[in-house]
Amino acid sequence: MLKISERGQSMPPSPIRKLVPFAEAARKRGTHVFHLNIGQPDVETPPSILEAVRKADIRVLEYSHSAGNESYRRKLVQYYKKAGIHLGIEDIIITTGGSEAIMFGFFTCLNDGDEVIIPEPYYANYNGFAVQAGVKVVPITSYIETGFALPPISDFEKIITPKTKAIIICNPNNPTGYLYSREEMEALKEICLKHDLYLFSDEAYREFCYDGEYISALHLQGLEEHVVLMDTISKRYSACGARIGAFITKNKAVLSAAMKFAQARLSPPGLAQILGEAAIDLPETYFDEPKREYQERRDLMVKRLQEMPGVFCPTPGGAFYAIARLPIDDADTFCQWLLESFSLKKNTVMLAPASGFYGTAGLGKDEVRLAYVLNKQDLSDAMDCLEEALKIYPGKVSIHQATNADVIA
Amino acid sequence: MLKISERGQSMPPSPIRKLVPFAEAARKRGTHVFHLNIGQPDVETPPSILEAVRKADIRVLEYSHSAGNESYRRKLVQYYKKAGIHLGIEDIIITTGGSEAIMFGFFTCLNDGDEVIIPEPYYANYNGFAVQAGVKVVPITSYIETGFALPPISDFEKIITPKTKAIIICNPNNPTGYLYSREEMEALKEICLKHDLYLFSDEAYREFCYDGEYISALHLQGLEEHVVLMDTISKRYSACGARIGAFITKNKAVLSAAMKFAQARLSPPGLAQILGEAAIDLPETYFDEPKREYQERRDLMVKRLQEMPGVFCPTPGGAFYAIARLPIDDADTFCQWLLESFSLKKNTVMLAPASGFYGTAGLGKDEVRLAYVLNKQDLSDAMDCLEEALKIYPGKVSIHQATNADVIA
Numbered sequence: 062m063l064k065i066s067e068r069g070q071s072m073p074p075s076p077i078r079k080l081v082p083f084a085e086a087a088r089k090r091g092t093h094v095f096h097l098n099i100g101q102p103d104v105e106t107p108p109s110i111l112e113a114v115r116k117a118d119i120r121v122l123e124y125s126h127s128a129g130n131e132s133y134r135r136k137l138v139q140y141y142k143k144a145g146i147h148l149g150i151e152d153i154i155i156t157t158g159g160s161e162a163i164m165f166g167f168f169t170c171l172n173d174g175d176e177v178i179i180p181e182p183y184y185a186n187y188n189g190f191a192v193q194a195g196v197k198v199v200p201i202t203s204y205i206e207t208g209f210a211l212p213p214i215s216d217f218e219k220i221i222t223p224k225t226k227a228i229i230i231c232n233p234n235n236p237t238g239y240l241y242s243r244e245e246m247e248a249l250k251e252i253c254l255k256h257d258l259y260l261f262s263d264e265a266y267r268e269f270c271y272d273g274e275y276i277s278a279l280h281l282q283g284l285e286e287h288v289v290l291m292d293t294i295s296k297r298y299s300a301c302g303a304r305i306g307a308f309i310t311k312n313k314a315v316l317s318a319a320m321k322f323a324q325a326r327l328s329p330p331g332l333a334q335i336l337g338e339a340a341i342d343l344p345e346t347y348f349d350e351p352k353r354e355y356q357e358r359r360d361l362m363v364k365r366l367q368e369m370p371g372v373f374c375p376t377p378g379g380a381f382y383a384i385a386r387l388p389i390d391d392a393d394t395f396c397q398w399l400l401e402s403f404s405l406k407k408n409t410v411m412l413a414p415a416s417g418f419y420g421t422a423g424l425g426k427d428e429v430r431l432a433y434v435l436n437k438q439d440l441s442d443a444m445d446c447l448e449e450a451l452k453i454y455p456g457k458v459s460i461h462q463a464t465n466a467d468v469i470a
Numbered sequence: 471m472l473k474i475s476e477r478g479q480s481m482p483p484s485p486i487r488k489l490v491p492f493a494e495a496a497r498k499r500g501t502h503v504f505h506l507n508i509g510q511p512d513v514e515t516p517p518s519i520l521e522a523v524r525k526a527d528i529r530v531l532e533y534s535h536s537a538g539n540e541s542y543r544r545k546l547v548q549y550y551k552k553a554g555i556h557l558g559i560e561d562i563i564i565t566t567g568g569s570e571a572i573m574f575g576f577f578t579c580l581n582d583g584d585e586v587i588i589p590e591p592y593y594a595n596y597n598g599f600a601v602q603a604g605v606k607v608v609p610i611t612s613y614i615e616t617g618f619a620l621p622p623i624s625d626f627e628k629i630i631t632p633k634t635k636a637i638i639i640c641n642p643n644n645p646t647g648y649l650y651s652r653e654e655m656e657a658l659k660e661i662c663l664k665h666d667l668y669l670f671s672d673e674a675y676r677e678f679c680y681d682g683e684y685i686s687a688l689h690l691q692g693l694e695e696h697v698v699l700m701d702t703i704s705k706r707y708s709a710c711g712a713r714i715g716a717f718i719t720k721n722k723a724v725l726s727a728a729m730k731f732a733q734a735r736l737s738p739p740g741l742a743q744i745l746g747e748a749a750i751d752l753p754e755t756y757f758d759e760p761k762r763e764y765q766e767r768r769d770l771m772v773k774r775l776q777e778m779p780g781v782f783c784p785t786p787g788g789a790f791y792a793i794a795r796l797p798i799d800d801a802d803t804f805c806q807w808l809l810e811s812f813s814l815k816k817n818t819v820m821l822a823p824a825s826g827f828y829g830t831a832g833l834g835k836d837e838v839r840l841a842y843v844l845n846k847q848d849l850s851d852a853m854d855c856l857e858e859a860l861k862i863y864p865g866k867v868s869i870h871q872a873t874n875a876d877v878i879a
Contacts, residue, residue, distance in 0.1 A: 063666060063695060069578040075536075078733060099533075106531045116742060122515045122711040122745075124508075125485075128708065160735040167480040168602055171823040189734030193577055195604070257472060286472060302740030304566065312824050318478035321644035324487060328570040330739040331711030332523060336531075362873040437704030443679065 065394035073193050074088035076185050084411050085402035092404045095435060095443035098411040099302045100381065102345070102434040104299040104351050113339030114332055125328040126349060128320060131306075133334050135339035137307065137368035141251025143345075146279045148289075152311055155329045155337070159265055159293030159306040160186065163443050166227075166308065167194035169319045176224040177261070178368045180212060182200035182384065182425060184235050184263065184420030197382055199225070200420030205386055205428065209237035211245040217252050228252070233266045236430040237384050238359075238377020246276040250284045254328075263291045268348045271356045285311040298340045301350070303333035319460040351426065353408020355381050358433040358440055364373050365444035366431075369451060371459060373374065384415055386428050392416060394411070397427065403450050427458075478785065481601050485826020486596050492821050496530065503845075504844060504852035507805075507820040509790065511709040511843040513760050525739055526632050534737040537729060538716075540563025543741050545750035546716065552754075553676060555688045555699075561720055562640075563728055564738045564746070568674055568702030568715040569595065571684030575698045575717065577670050578605035578728045585633040586670070589621060591793065591827030591834060593644050593672065608634070609829030614795055614837065617749075617784035618646035620654040625790035626661050628853070636668035637661070637689070642675045643837040645827045647768075647786020655685040658692045669693065671702045675789035677757045680765045682787050694720040707749045708760070712742035761788045764790050767842040767849055774853035778860060780868060791822055794839050799865035803826060812859050819855040 076100055084094050088239045109233030118312045135152040141148050156162040163186075171177065173195035181200035184326060191198045194373065199220055216227075228249060241249075253260045278288045293306035308323075309317050318331040330338055359376075366374040371388030392414035399409050415428035433440060451457065487506055493503050494823050495729055523709045537543065547785055550557050565571040572595075580586065582604035586650060589729040590609035600607045628638075637658060642649045650658075671687030687697045700717035717732075722872035768785075775783040780797030797802045801823035812818050839855040842849060860866065 062725075063579075063668065063721070065727045066577065066584075067722055069730070070579070071732070072727065072730040074730055075733040078536075097593045101532055103530060105529055111531070119520055120514055121512060122520070122709045123510055124710045127484075142626055157739070158674045158736060164735075168475065170472075170475055172475050172477070173604065175475075186734045186736075189730065193731070193734070195582065211865055221730075259472065297806075301533045302737060304737065304739045312472070314474055315472075315478075318481065319472045321478070321483055321598065323480040324484040325481070325602070326573075327567060328568070328711060329712065330713045331743040332745070336741070382793070406746055421478055429682045 068192055073185070073188050077413050080396055080400060080411065081333045083264065083397055087400045087409060091407060093408045094400065095408060095410045095439055095446065097433070097435065097443055100296065100432045100434060102296065102299045102381065102470055104354065104434060106299045107343055107347065109343065110298060110336045110339040116334050122331055127323040127328055127336060128153065129329050130338065131336050133338040134337050140341045144395075146277055146331055148309065152309055152316065154308040154316070154323050155334060156305040156306040156308050157293055157329050158295065159263065162190045162291040162293070162306045162308040163187070163190050163261070163263070163344050164193065164260050165322050166291060167191065167196055167470045168322055169315055170289065171196045171226050174224060175226040176222060177186065177224060177227045178217060178220060181420050182415055183211070183229070184231055184234050184459070185417050187229060188420070190424065197224070198420050202421060202424065203237070203239070203294070205373065205375060205384060209234065209239040209384070211241060211248065214248050214252055225256065225258060227261055229261040229263065231263040231265070232278075233270055233275070233377075233379025235266065236378055236382050236415065238382045239400055240270050240273050240382045241276065242380030243274065243276050246278070246281060248348060250281045253284060253287045253323070254281070256289065259289060260287050261289050261291060265293045267298050268297055269352055269355055269381060270379040271352075271359060276321070279309070279311070280423040286311070289315060294337050300336060303336055304330055305333045305337040306339060355433065358437060359383070361437055361445060362431065362433045362440050365441070366447070369448050372451070377414050381433050383431050383433070384428050388452065388458050389427055389454060389457055392429050393424055394456055395454060398454060399446075399450055399451045399454070403446070405449045408442055408446050410443040479536040479599055486717040486822050489805055489809060492806055496809045496818060497539055499811055500816060502815060502817045503809065504819045504855065505851055506840045506842070507822040509705065509841045509843060510522070510710055511705065511708045511790065512845060515708045516749065516752055516756065518520065518752065519707060519709070519711050519745045519748040520564050523744050526744050531740055534743060535742055536732040536737055537562065538738050539743050542747040545747050549750045553686065554822055555686055557718065560587075560716055561725065563725070563732050564743060565715040565717050566738050567713040568672065571700040571702070571715045572596070572599050572670070572672070573602065573672050574731050574743060575700060575727045576600065576605055577731055578606045580635050580697065583599050583633060584635045585624065585631060586636045586638055587629060587634060588829065589636045590829050591618070591645050591824055592638070592829070593640055594849045598681070599778065605830050606633070611830060611833065612646070612648070614782065614784060614793060616646040618643065618793070620650060621658065623657050623661055623768065623774045628798065630665050634667060636670050638670040638672065640785075641672070642679055642684070642788025644675065645653055645738065645791050645822070645824065647789045649679050649682050649787030650685065652683060652685050653862070655687070655690060662693060662696045667696065668698060669696050674702045675854040676707050677706055678761055678790060679762055679788040680761075680768060688718070688720070698724060699803040703746050703749060709745060709749075712745055713739055714742045719874065726821070764842065767846055768792070770846055771842045771849055771853060774850070774857070778857050781860070790842050792840050792842065793837050794840060797867050798860070798863060799867055800834055801838050802834055803865055804863060807863060807865075808855075808859055812847065812855070814855045814858045817855050817869065818850055819852040842866060
């Protein structure tokens with residue numbers, strides 16, 4: 062009998078998408094669904110970068126260089142320089158979204174059976190890429206009580222084995238919104254140097270830091286050979302559908318091996334490279350407006366959450382996500398109930414159960430991730446829904462260990 | 471010490487690209503290089519499909535469905551129907567080029583250590599995808615003397631083991647241009663049914679068949695559950711840089727597992743999906759012109775090759791490639807010599823040594839692949855170069871077993 066591969070069987074389905082049929086049913090019943098479940102911003106894609114695609118003079122849409130157009134890579138060198146990251150064009154491979162950059166990292170640096178440590182909760186698709194590469198994800202728990210700060214180095218030391226080859230961070234973090242401090246980044250550097258580990262750094266949300274300083278993994282002096290930076294224009298320019306990212310490393314052996322994977326798939330998307338290249342020419346002030354907008358949304362949403370009885374939500378320092386602990390029995394059940402059985406003024410809200418972002422079974426059962434990707438009015442209406450839902454949800458529970466006051470103090 | 475993964479080390483570099491530095495050096499010396507080494511057509515991308523991208527009303531360039539836009543998949547159902555392939559939209563996942571479709575096939579259907587049989591010479595990037603998936607390519611030799619016809623089924627039977635899980639064909643073939651006959655396709659069907667193998671069918675060149683009938687793997691009645699069709703718009707619409715392909719199967723378990731890989735990478739390129747969708751609306755007659763053009767180029771090139779003393783080149787039935795055996799010591803040396811040491815009227819020609827398309831070491835040493843992707847004047851000038859080069863190349867040899875007459879007879 063024909064069989065599906067072991068990888069195909071153990072590949073996890075998207076934890077975010079499993080609620081989609083319930084959202085579709087809600088819509089069919091005439092209920093409007095506020096989507097706080099996915100990181101798809103409603104911010105306008107800069108018209109000038111779409112215009113650059115329209116204006117491009119293309120007779121034959123040819124393969125580009127496997128590392129991406131040289132003109133684009135030259136521009137990216139300028140972009141990163143402004144972020145304090147000093148690169149040559151030979152350090153950059155343009156990828157099909159951040160996803161492909163992550164895959165290139167796994168395939169280039171990790172063997173079947175190797176282990177990667179990832180602070181949990183973490184971006185769920187790392188699991189999928191790990192299955193593809195035969196790599197074992199070893200989660201290290203960060204806690205909502207500390208706002209999802211980096212776990213202490215002693216916790217890392219406990220789980221490092223001879224199979225451990227890399228640590229993955231996402232900074233600022235999806236799904237927690239946590240922004241790693243200089244001290245935390247330095248601690249990561251020390252442990253990577255001590256144990257000879259790669260540091261895979263997913264920096265998709267670099268421009269969206271509201272409190273504190275942004276430290277790139279490539280700012281860490283002396284760690285250059287260990288760092289693989291995985292990047293994407295998806296969130297930066299609200300261009301998720303373009304599928305343009307970058308695989309960046311100063312480690313020449315890693316880059317040269319990654320180039321072979323890049324050559325096998327020929328080239329990254331051509332039209333979208335034009336868009337990405339044009340984005341580098343946006344004025345310096347471009348990020349002011351979306352950043353201010355996201356910060357206001359964060360402030361609005363987190364304040365509303367913190368005011369709800371029994372809800373605990375540390376204030377995230379960056380990206381456009383927050384994780385909240387709710388006074389509920391089970392977030393999967395609750396999120397489905399919101400779509401199936403609840404509405405307020407013909408509205409409801411779709412959230413992502415946080416359990417899908419934890420590698421350790423049983424964690425995050427009463428937590429949800431909220432993406433503040435909607436405008437303030439929608440966000441406010443969505444919070445009205447959540448507030449009302451928490452009053453009447455049959456699986457409501459009342460006791461929690463931490464309160465917002467604990468963290469604010 | 472930080473290490474590159476075993477996959478990263480054993481990943482083959484592109485056999486086509488290794489000559490690139492020599493071509494660049496030739497250009498710098500002022501020599502024009504006719505590129506017959508890669509399948510990058512000079513045919514114009516249909517202006518109307520680029521115009522569709524320009525006209526698209528996009529406020530936010532959002533993620534698409536992980537299987538691709540539903541509107542595009544609906545159109546593809548129509549496209550395939552015209553090719554005699556009857557699909558529902560649920561049988562199709564839009565991919566990032568044909569490359570991703572091939573990867574999804576490997577990851578979904580094959581385990582680490584499994585074997586796939588591929589008639590050689592074959593598309594060299596299959597090797598790279600096999601390394602990524604930990605799969606062993608078992609080549610089965612097809613011979614220039616028979617025009618690269620499918621090897622006899624008895625040859626397949628000899629190399630099938632319990633580890634064999636799939637056969638890969640490319641039809642019409644890259645790199646040989648061979649078009650499989652109905653009898654050959656039926657033979658493949660029988661062997662796949664008998665040994666419970668998947669048939670991965672790469673049909674990138676479907677529209678470019680000049681002699682004989684095109685048979686899709688999905689035309690084979692009773693084999694539907696075994697077939698994974700890997701497709702791309704790259705060559706069809708001269709849109710290689712778009713990076714749009716398709717993973718197609720009637721096997722629901724395979725499709726559903728492949729969808730998990732598709733979800734992990736979120737979505738295929740958005741702008742290029744608009745282009746792909748517009749291509750389905752091209753008039754029925756659209757292919758007449760590029761097909762006629764390619765056929766004339768084939769006729770011109772193959773005739774010139776067959777007239778050169780000591781050159782043997784079977785006439786390919788489809789795609790836009792031919793393999794020729796040359797009266798030379800070593801094709802790698804010869805192709806490099808063409809770029810480094812030869813010019814005729816300030817021109818030279820770049821060819822792909824065929825050894826890179828064989829899985830069996832030592833085969834194809836005196837063969838080259840030529841892609842007839844240039845206009846007839848350039849192609850004719852390129853043939854002038856080759857003809858002259860073969861007269862003066864220091865590593866010229868004179869004896870060959872087969873002659874064109876053998877095959878024409």
